[in-house]
Amino acid sequence: MRLFLKECIVFFVFLCVVAQGHAAGAPPQRIISLGPTVTKSLYLLGAEDRLIANTVYCSSPPGAREKEKIGTATRMNVEKIFNLKPDLVLATSLTNPGAKEKLKNLGINVVTFPAPVDFSRMCEQFLELGKLIGKEKEAEKIVKEARDKAISLREKTEGLSKPKVLVQIGAHPLFVATERYFVNDYIEFAGGVNIAKGAKEGIYSREQVLVADPAVIIIATMGIAAEEEKEIWRKYAKLSAVKNDRIYIVETDKLTSPTPVSFVKTLEEMVSILHSGEMR
Amino acid sequence: MTNKIVRWGFWISILCSLLLGVILFALCSGSVRIPVKRIMEVMLGAGSATEYSILFDIRLPRIILAFAIGGALSVSGVILQGVFRNPLVEPYTLGISGGAALGVCLAIVLRLGCIIGVFSLPFFGFLGAGLIIVLVYSLSMKKNTLKVQGLLLTGVMISFVTSSLIMLIMAVSRAEDLHGIVFWIMGSLEEPSWFLIKLAVVVSIFGLFISYLFCVSLNAFSLGEEEALHLGVNVERTKRLLFILASLLTGCSVAITGIIGFVGLVIPHFTRMFAGEDHRILLISSFLCGAGFLIFCDTLARTIISPMELPVGVITGILGGTLFVYTLNKRKSIPGGKWLSK
Numbered sequence: 001m002r003l004f005l006k007e008c009i010v011f012f013v014f015l016c017v018v019a020q021g022h023a024a025g026a027p028p029q030r031i032i033s034l035g036p037t038v039t040k041s042l043y044l045l046g047a048e049d050r051l052i053a054n055t056v057y058c059s060s061p062p063g064a065r066e067k068e069k070i071g072t073a074t075r076m077n078v079e080k081i082f083n084l085k086p087d088l089v090l091a092t093s094l095t096n097p098g099a100k101e102k103l104k105n106l107g108i109n110v111v112t113f114p115a116p117v118d119f120s121r122m123c124e125q126f127l128e129l130g131k132l133i134g135k136e137k138e139a140e141k142i143v144k145e146a147r148d149k150a151i152s153l154r155e156k157t158e159g160l161s162k163p164k165v166l167v168q169i170g171a172h173p174l175f176v177a178t179e180r181y182f183v184n185d186y187i188e189f190a191g192g193v194n195i196a197k198g199a200k201e202g203i204y205s206r207e208q209v210l211v212a213d214p215a216v217i218i219i220a221t222m223g224i225a226a227e228e229e230k231e232i233w234r235k236y237a238k239l240s241a242v243k244n245d246r247i248y249i250v251e252t253d254k255l256t257s258p259t260p261v262s263f264v265k266t267l268e269e270m271v272s273i274l275h276s277g278e279m280r
Numbered sequence: 281m282t283n284k285i286v287r288w289g290f291w292i293s294i295l296c297s298l299l300l301g302v303i304l305f306a307l308c309s310g311s312v313r314i315p316v317k318r319i320m321e322v323m324l325g326a327g328s329a330t331e332y333s334i335l336f337d338i339r340l341p342r343i344i345l346a347f348a349i350g351g352a353l354s355v356s357g358v359i360l361q362g363v364f365r366n367p368l369v370e371p372y373t374l375g376i377s378g379g380a381a382l383g384v385c386l387a388i389v390l391r392l393g394c395i396i397g398v399f400s401l402p403f404f405g406f407l408g409a410g411l412i413i414v415l416v417y418s419l420s421m422k423k424n425t426l427k428v429q430g431l432l433l434t435g436v437m438i439s440f441v442t443s444s445l446i447m448l449i450m451a452v453s454r455a456e457d458l459h460g461i462v463f464w465i466m467g468s469l470e471e472p473s474w475f476l477i478k479l480a481v482v483v484s485i486f487g488l489f490i491s492y493l494f495c496v497s498l499n500a501f502s503l504g505e506e507e508a509l510h511l512g513v514n515v516e517r518t519k520r521l522l523f524i525l526a527s528l529l530t531g532c533s534v535a536i537t538g539i540i541g542f543v544g545l546v547i548p549h550f551t552r553m554f555a556g557e558d559h560r561i562l563l564i565s566s567f568l569c570g571a572g573f574l575i576f577c578d579t580l581a582r583t584i585i586s587p588m589e590l591p592v593g594v595i596t597g598i599l600g601g602t603l604f605v606y607t608l609n610k611r612k613s614i615p616g617g618k619w620l621s622k
Contacts, residue, residue, distance in 0.1 A: 056588065069587050070587050071589060074463070078338055079582075093456045096468065097460065102470060102472040
C-alpha cells in the first residue's frame with residue numbers, strides 16, 4: 001500500500017512537471033533533428049509534435065516530409081536553426097562540425113548521436129535519446145521488444161546452416177560490411193558468416209571474394225548501381241552465390257539507416273534470404 | 281602624375297563603396313529577412329535579441345572572415361603572378377593548399393584533434409602548409425638563387441603528390457573521418473572561433489601592408505628579373521621574401537577556411553583589367569575586390585537554395601570563371617599578355 005502511495009506521489013509530481021512545461025529540467029519542447037535516423041527515432045518515441053524542423057533527407061515516416069526544413073544532413077542553415085529557437089538540436093556524425101560548434105556558442109543545446117557500430121550500441125543510443133526527451137519508458141519498451149525479437153530470430157537460426165555471406169554497400173571501389181559496421185550484426189544474427197568480418201577496411205578486392213566464395217551476396221541498391229553490380233558478379237560462374245542464383249538486392253535505406261525497430265524488420269528479411277529453403 | 285592619382289583615388293573609392301554595398305547586402309540577406317533600415321535599429325539596440333544574434337553572432341563573423349580570406353588570397357595571387365610573371369599561377373598552384381589539406385587529413389584520421397580542441401584543424405593545416413613551403417623552397421634553391429620556374433614545377437608536382445596522398449588517406453579512412461575530410465576540403469566560412477577570425481583579419485591586413493612595401497619592386501619584376509636587377513632591385517632577397525609572404529597568406533587562409541578556389545586566380549586578373557598593371561594600385565584594389573567578391577559569393581552560397589547551403593567554392597568557381605571569360609572576350613588585349621608573348 002505504501003509503495004502504491006509512493007508511486008502515486010511520484011506520478012503526481014511528474015504530472016505537475018509536465019503541466020508546467022518549461023520548468024527547469026522539463027523535457028525539451030522544440031527539437032530539431034539533423035538526420036533521417038534521428039527523425040525516425042523521434043517518431044517511434046511519439047515525440048513528433050515536439051519536432052519542429054528536420055533535414056530535406058528526412059522523408060520517412062510521411063509526416064516528417066511536412067516539417068520545416070533547415071538544410072541537408074551535412075550542410076545546414078545555422079541562422080534558420082537559431083531563428084526557430086530550438087531547445088534541443090540532435091546532430092549526427094555527418095553534421096558540419098563548424099556549424100555544430102557555432103550553435104553551441106549561441107547557447108543552443110546540441111547533442112550528437114554518431115553512427116552506431118553495432119546493434120547493442122544502436123539500442124543504447126535509442127535509450128539515451130528517449131531519456132533526453134523525457135520518453136524513457138517508451139524507449140525502454142521499444143528497445144526491449146526489438147531485443148527480444150532479435151534474440152528469438154537468432155535462436156531460430158541457430159540450428160540451421162551457416163552460409164558464407166558478403167554484404168556489399170558500395171561499388172567502385174567495392175565496399176563491404178566489416179565487423180566495425182552494424183551491418184555485420186544482420187549477418188551474424190541471421191545465422192550467416194560474414195566473409196569480410198576480419199577485414200580492416202571496408203574496401204575489399206574481388207579476388208578475396210573469389211577465394212572466400214560466399215554462398216550468398218547481398219547488394220545494397222545504391223541508386224541504380226546494384227543491377228550492374230549483380231551482372232558483374234554473374235560473370236564469375238564458379239562462385240557458389242552465382243551457381244545457386246543467390247545474389248539479392250536490398251534497399252540501402254533499410255540496411256544503413258536503422259532504428260532498433262527497423263533493424264529487426266530488416267533482420268527478418270535477412271533471415272528469410274539466408275535460409276529461404278530451410279525455414280518452412 | 282596627378283591624373284594617375286585622381287584615377288586611382290576614383291577606383292579605390294568605387295571599390296570601397298562597392299564593398300560597403302556588398303557588406304550591407306550580406307547583412308540583410310538570409311533565411312530571416314532583415315531590411316537595411318531595421319539593421320540600423322538593431323544596431324541602436326531597438327531590435328529583438330534574436331535579430332541581434334543573427335546579425336552580429338551569425339552573419340557578421342562570416343562577413344569579416346570572407347573579407348579577410350578574400351583579401352588575403354587575392355593579394356597572394358597578385359604577388360605570385362608578379363614574381364613568376366606567369367598569368368596561370370595562383371596561391372594553390374604551389375602545393376600550399378595540398379600541404380594544408382594533407383595536414384588536416386592526417387589530423388582527422390590520426391585523431392590528433394583531441395589535443396588542442398577547436399584549433400587543431402587550423403593548426404595542423406598551417407603546419408602542413410608550412411612544411412610544403414619549406415620543402416618546395418629548399419628544393420628550388422640552387423647556389424643561393426631561387427629558380428622561379430623550378431619552383432613552379434616543383435610546386436605543381438608536390439601538389440599532385442599531396443592530392444594523391446589525400447586520396448590514399450580517404451580510401452583507407454573510416455566513414456566518419458571521411459565526412460570530416462570532405463567538409464574541410466569543400467571549404468566553408470562558417471567559423472565558430474572569434475580568435476581565428478581576428479587572426480585572419482590581422483594576417484591579411486599585415487600581408488597587404490608588407491606587400492605594399494614591395495610594390496615598386498614588383499613593378500620592376502614585370503619587366504623581367506634581369507631588368508629588375510639593373511633597376512637596382514635586390515632580386516634574390518625580394519623573391520624570397522615575397523614568396524614566403526604569399527605562402528604565409530595562403531597557408532593561413534587555407535588552414536582556417538579550407539580550400540576556396542578561384543579567388544586568388546581570377547581577382548588579380550580581373551582587377552588588372554580596370555586598375556591597370558601598376559602594383560601600387562593593383563595590390564590595394566585586388567584586396568578590396570577579392571574581399572567584396574568572396575563576401576558576395578558566400579552570401580549567394582547560403583541564400584541561393586536556402587535552407588541548404590552550397591560550398592562557397594561552387595559559387596566562386598562558376599561566377600568568377602564566367603565573369604572572367606566574359607570580360608576577357610570583351611577586351612582585345614589579354615591581361616598579363618605581355619608575359620605570354622615573351
